[in-house]
Amino acid sequence: MKIRVDEIPDSGRVLHVHWTQERLERLLPPNDPKGFCLARPLNVDLEIHKKPDHLEVTGTIAGKLTLTCDRCLDEYPSDLWRTVRVLLFRESLGPKEEEVELEPDELDYEFFDGEILEVDRMIAEEIFLELPIRRLCSEQCRGLCPGCGANLNREPCLCPTRKVSSAFEVLRKFKPGNA
Numbered sequence: 356m357k358i359r360v361d362e363i364p365d366s367g368r369v370l371h372v373h374w375t376q377e378r379l380e381r382l383l384p385p386n387d388p389k390g391f392c393l394a395r396p397l398n399v400d401l402e403i404h405k406k407p408d409h410l411e412v413t414g415t416i417a418g419k420l421t422l423t424c425d426r427c428l429d430e431y432p433s434d435l436w437r438t439v440r441v442l443l444f445r446e447s448l449g450p451k452e453e454e455v456e457l458e459p460d461e462l463d464y465e466f467f468d469g470e471i472l473e474v475d476r477m478i479a480e481e482i483f484l485e486l487p488i489r490r491l492c493s494e495q496c497r498g499l500c501p502g503c504g505a506n507l508n509r510e511p512c513l514c515p516t517r518k519v520s521s522a523f524e525v526l527r528k529f530k531p532g533n534a
């Protein structure tokens with residue numbers, strides 16, 4: 356979805372979108388290992404206001420994602436709630452350093468061509484910013500066994516560690532006799 360700046364009324368524009376997996380896919384290269392998908396379409400509520408030298412986009416993105424656990428590689432659901440506040444400046448009219456007192460966590464500013472607001476791209480960026488850095492299905496996730504690959508949350512490890520160690524013990528018992 357793209358919005359032309361000259362079609363945004365002075366009173367602003369309100370957007371309510373059910374943002375789908377398909378829209379996300381369209382922005383990414385095929386088979387991109389993004390490690391998440393939308394469990395269902397996200398509820399995106401945004402307001403876009405024209406300011407003298409920039410656009411201000413505020414609102415929320417809410418819904419549920421399906422993430423992949425870093426340890427066991429299972430998928431698990433994760434709630435998404437992102438408060439959006441992005442200021443978009445025309446590339447040629449970027450804010451001068453001294454004019455912007457940014458509180459890094461409070462707002463974002465970005466640049467665009469001044470004519471077309473790429474709404475889908477902006478929404479995708481906001482979702483990426485909200486993704487947890489460490490993705491765990493639970494704090495107690497026991498992960499995969501590096502030996503046999505068993506998902507230790509629900510399967511026993513099948514590595515023959517006990518047999519190996521008992522074999523060593525057998526060898527040890529034999530050694531003195533052989534020496």
Ligand SMILES: [Zn+2]
Pocket residue numbers: 424425426427428429491492493496497498
């Ligand atoms: Zn896990």
Ligand SMILES: [Zn+2]
Pocket residue numbers: 500501502503504505512513514
């Ligand atoms: Zn194992």
